[in-house]
Amino acid sequence: MSRFVIATTMALGLALGVASSAQAADSKQVFEFYCAQCHGLAGDGKGVNVGKDFATDPRNFTVTADMEKRSDDDIRGVIKDGGPSISKSPLMPPWGATLSAAEVDGLLAYIRQLCKCKAAK
Numbered sequence: 001m002s003r004f005v006i007a008t009t010m011a012l013g014l015a016l017g018v019a020s021s022a023q024a025a026d027s028k029q030v031f032e033f034y035c036a037q038c039h040g041l042a043g044d045g046k047g048v049n050v051g052k053d054f055a056t057d058p059r060n061f062t063v064t065a066d067m068e069k070r071s072d073d074d075i076r077g078v079i080k081d082g083g084p085s086i087s088k089s090p091l092m093p094p095w096g097a098t099l100s101a102a103e104v105d106g107l108l109a110y111i112r113q114l115c116k117c118k119a120a121k
């Protein structure tokens with residue numbers, strides 16, 4: 001019995017270890033699933049959703065000069081609470097009910113990779 005418990009605990013530990021080391025790859029997948037249809041697979045704001053009816057273009061995350069003005073809290077906030085939370089377009093939906101805090105942090109890190117920039121001071 002105790003041998004069984006130890007084996008199970010080890011298997012669980014392994015599974016968790018794999019999950020956290022796969023975090024970066026996961027964030028790319030989360031981005032491609034939830035965000036790319038507007039922000040584009042490359043994060044350049046040219047997703048398939050964006051046609052002439054889009055009143056406000058989704059942010060192009062690859063423009064360093066724009067994205068470095070945003071603090072990490074700004075970016076987390078707009079992902080969780082949507083465009084209107086920072087007086088931006090409601091075309092940017094709120095994701096706080098869909099994504100976990102860890103997924104939002106992962107997306108923040110992924111966006112920082114796309115813009116090759118750090119947070120505004």
Ligand code: HEC
Nearest residue numbers: 034035038056057058059070075078083088089091092107
């Ligand atoms: C339905 C289209 C759509 C989807 C899907 C979408 N966005 Fe947006 N997003 C927008 C638009 C449009 C804006 C620009 C709002 C503005 O400038 O007024 C925006 C703005 C943003 C901004 C603000 C950038 C800035 O100006 O500071 C962030 C960050 C962002 N989106 C992240 C995400 C993330 C992460 C996802 C996926 C979880 C996502 N968006 C999904 C349309 C979308």
